[in-house]
Amino acid sequence: MIKLVDVYKNYEGYEAVRGISFQVNEGELYVLLGPSGCGKSTTLRLINRMVDRTSGDIYVEGEHVDNFQVESLRKKMGYVIQSTGLFPHMNVEDNIATVPLLLKWDAKRIRERCKEMLKLVGLEPDTYAKKLPKELSGGEAQRVGVARALASDPHILLMDEPFGAVDPISRLRLQNEFKEIQKKLKKTVIFVTHDVEEALLLGDKICIMRDGEIIQEGTPEEVILKPKDAFVEDFFGKEGALSLLTRFKARDHCEEVKMEGEALSEDASLKEALSEMILRGVDRVPLENGSLSLHGIMEVIRGEHQ
Amino acid sequence: MKIVEVKPNRIVNGERFTAYEFIGWPVLLVGAGFLLIAVLSLSTRKMKGLMTIVTGAFLFTVFLYLMGLSGQVAASDSNSIRVSLSMGFYILLLMIYLLFGHVMAKKDKYLTLQKSIALLIFISMLVFVYLGLFDEFSIVKEYGIKKNQFMDSLTTHLFLSLGSVTFGSLIAIPLGYLAYRRKKLESAVMVPLSIVETIPSLSLFGILLVPLAGLGRIDFFRSLGIRGIGWAPAFVALTLYTLLPIGRNTLVGFTTVERDVIEAAQGMGMSRKQIFRKIEFPLALPIIITGVRIALVQTVGGAVIAGLVGGGGLGTFVFLGLAEASQDLVLLGVIPIVLLTLILDKTLKLVIDRIRRRKS
Numbered sequence A: 001m002i003k004l005v006d007v008y009k010n011y012e013g014y015e016a017v018r019g020i021s022f023q024v025n026e027g028e029l030y031v032l033l034g035p036s037g038c039g040k041s042t043t044l045r046l047i048n049r050m051v052d053r054t055s056g057d058i059y060v061e062g063e064h065v066d067n068f069q070v071e072s073l074r075k076k077m078g079y080v081i082q083s084t085g086l087f088p089h090m091n092v093e094d095n096i097a098t099v100p101l102l103l104k105w106d107a108k109r110i111r112e113r114c115k116e117m118l119k120l121v122g123l124e125p126d127t128y129a130k131k132l133p134k135e136l137s138g139g140e141a142q143r144v145g146v147a148r149a150l151a152s153d154p155h156i157l158l159m160d161e162p163f164g165a166v167d168p169i170s171r172l173r174l175q176n177e178f179k180e181i182q183k184k185l186k187k188t189v190i191f192v193t194h195d196v197e198e199a200l201l202l203g204d205k206i207c208i209m210r211d212g213e214i215i216q217e218g219t220p221e222e223v224i225l226k227p228k229d230a231f232v233e234d235f236f237g238k239e240g241a242l243s244l245l246t247r248f249k250a251r252d253h254c255e256e257v258k259m260e261g262e263a264l265s266e267d268a269s270l271k272e273a274l275s276e277m278i279l280r281g282v283d284r285v286p287l288e289n290g291s292l293s294l295h296g297i298m299e300v301i302r303g304e305h306q
Numbered sequence B: 001m002k003i004v005e006v007k008p009n010r011i012v013n014g015e016r017f018t019a020y021e022f023i024g025w026p027v028l029l030v031g032a033g034f035l036l037i038a039v040l041s042l043s044t045r046k047m048k049g050l051m052t053i054v055t056g057a058f059l060f061t062v063f064l065y066l067m068g069l070s071g072q073v074a075a076s077d078s079n080s081i082r083v084s085l086s087m088g089f090y091i092l093l094l095m096i097y098l099l100f101g102h103v104m105a106k107k108d109k110y111l112t113l114q115k116s117i118a119l120l121i122f123i124s125m126l127v128f129v130y131l132g133l134f135d136e137f138s139i140v141k142e143y144g145i146k147k148n149q150f151m152d153s154l155t156t157h158l159f160l161s162l163g164s165v166t167f168g169s170l171i172a173i174p175l176g177y178l179a180y181r182r183k184k185l186e187s188a189v190m191v192p193l194s195i196v197e198t199i200p201s202l203s204l205f206g207i208l209l210v211p212l213a214g215l216g217r218i219d220f221f222r223s224l225g226i227r228g229i230g231w232a233p234a235f236v237a238l239t240l241y242t243l244l245p246i247g248r249n250t251l252v253g254f255t256t257v258e259r260d261v262i263e264a265a266q267g268m269g270m271s272r273k274q275i276f277r278k279i280e281f282p283l284a285l286p287i288i289i290t291g292v293r294i295a296l297v298q299t300v301g302g303a304v305i306a307g308l309v310g311g312g313g314l315g316t317f318v319f320l321g322l323a324e325a326s327q328d329l330v331l332l333g334v335i336p337i338v339l340l341t342l343i344l345d346k347t348l349k350l351v352i353d354r355i356r357r358r359k360s
Helices: A040-047 A070-075 A092-096 A098-102 A107-120 A138-150 A168-185 A196-202 A220-225 A230-236 A240-247 A270-280 A294-305 B019-023 B026-040 B048-074 B087-105 B111-131 B138-145 B147-181 B183-198 B201-216 B219-223 B231-255 B259-267 B272-309 B315-323 B327-359
Strands: A002-011 A014-024 A029-033 A055-060 A077-081 A156-160 A188-193 A205-210 A213-218 A284-287 A290-293 B002-007 B015-018 B082-085
Touching: A002 A040, A014 A040, A014 A055, A014 A205, A014 A213, A029 A040, A029 A196, A040 A055, A040 A156, A040 A188, A070 A077, A077 A138, A077 B259, A092 A098, A092 A107, A092 A138, A098 A107, A107 A138, A138 A156, A138 A168, A168 A196, A188 A196, A196 A220, A196 A240, A205 A220, A205 A230, A213 A220, A213 A230, A220 A230, A220 A240, A220 A294, A230 A240, A240 A270, A240 A294, A270 A284, A270 A294, A290 A294, B002 B019, B002 B048, B002 B087, B015 B019, B019 B026, B019 B048, B026 B048, B048 B087, B048 B111, B082 B138, B082 B327, B087 B111, B138 B147, B138 B327, B147 B183, B147 B231, B147 B272, B147 B315, B147 B327, B183 B231, B201 B219, B201 B231, B201 B272, B231 B272, B259 B272, B272 B315, B272 B327, B315 B327
Parallel strands: A029 A188, A029 A205, A077 A156, A156 A188
Antiparallel strands: A002 A014, A002 A055, A205 A213, A284 A290, B002 B015, B002 B082
16 A cells, blocks of 8 residues: 655755655554654655655656655545644634645535544534634544544545643543544554554554664554564663553453442453552452453463464 | 923923812812712612713813913913923823723613713813813813814825725726735735835835936826825835735735635636625725725825825824924824724724614
8 A cells, every 4th residue: 555665865964764665554653653753754745745755766656756746645645733733714524624725525424524523523603613622622632633624535645643632631542543443444543642552452463663764563562562672672662662551452362250249341451450459469350241360461471472 | 290381482391280279179070070970889879980981071171171261371371371281191191991981881771871971071172172172281272273184185195094094996906806816926926025125215205216306207197296295206116015914914815715615616607707796895805904904094094104205194293293393293293093994993993883783
């Protein structure tokens, strides 16, 4: 779907991206992860030609990016940035309508699409459609940002630290909701972040970058359990392994052992279940239908190691 | 305080009168009325503001009417007698203004009503003038003499100020945008504009005299009336003065559009032209119009200097009045300028509000 071959980007004497190659398959959420200044944002912006590469080739849907007119290339991809970039003089509805309007959809279709998009990101259309960006909270504004990027139903979504400027509680909720949306829509997403937890929670594949180069690429399990070098190991830290548990839902590992006590939500992750066990000082916590044991969590880990 | 001066003719100094001497006992009633307002201000009733305005407007109108009547009486002896307004009257005017301003500064549900009542004072004043009540007052007399010239001057004045602002906008808005798009050109564009702004208007006329006189020798320009003196140098000078406020505000307006917003627009596939039309320009517009407003206010006042170089306009009266030591002739030029400034300022403020509101 998206393929980079030996791509370089030089800024007058400074190499931001040095010979990067990777491939993102259809419906995959591909995370570019690394410390700030590692070139991950630049890499993302090379794909929609917001930044022009110095050398190398980039293909989108099998076509070389140079073969597209730059505007039509960008219209094929939803683009979400950290600061949302919502247009302050347009209300929420008009913001979402931006790309459909550029693509000359008819008015009725645009209006319906806006409603649909607001519902998708969990905002009530009647309440929010006519609001101005400045009347939204950080989390709401970012939801609108996502809705705007998805409005024209692009196959590809480029996201540059989309949840970075949101407070931690809203961020977690946004991440979980976005994961649900992605499960439903199956977009091809390239997602830039420096947040390890976010990468592990959302990514189908994670690409760890440093100084403009790719250090390691693989599934979350691979990069955590088989780090290629000390940098990757340090980057995830000793707790990185724990974060791997965020990828699994308690629901999927429920045992049919009935248990009394306050039940944990089935949507909780294994990491939350584990910390609940630590807090309560037990090795089994009740769920709505059954319970989850420490042994069960270890089984999951063992499975990952094989 | 002396409110009027009765002169035997236009130039000679006359005798000054206080309100009581001039109008007689009815003025005491008006004074008592204002005392009532002062007492009223101690109350805490909701309608206080509205009542103050209504009584104030009523009393002031009555006062004007009484003054008009007394003026007619005082001037009945001879045709050449003129009644001039003195310091006391202007202070009274200022006090009324302060009173109304004070009341209207408070947000009040009757605010619109209060404003329209205040406006009624103006209207009744115009009606009095129209009915000939103030015919013996020298401003009106001056107007009566110069009626034709007055309308001419007013039109010229409007043409000079509105024309030069329009012309200036056509030049300065593109210049401001250029300075925004090409950072390297910013000082190359802005510095000359600032320099022009610092040249005193009289010297600017001197500078313009030669090239415009030269242009005037060409038939085409001569037929337009372009000469070294007259409306052309005034127009050019006023236009030059509008460039800085409009150009600077255009630059600021575009600069305040956030980088992220433009980047998001690019990222969504908007072309350069679409970004300008849909994002940058609408966001910069209120600030650009604010620049136009500043330029307009400055130009309406500044256009007075056109009177110096034979360019016409209300400045003619001002300079003629100064030359003849006739205060009322000066006022005949100044009062319309003040009113014009206020009206244009208010109108553009409303336009800016409209644009801002449409966004919310």
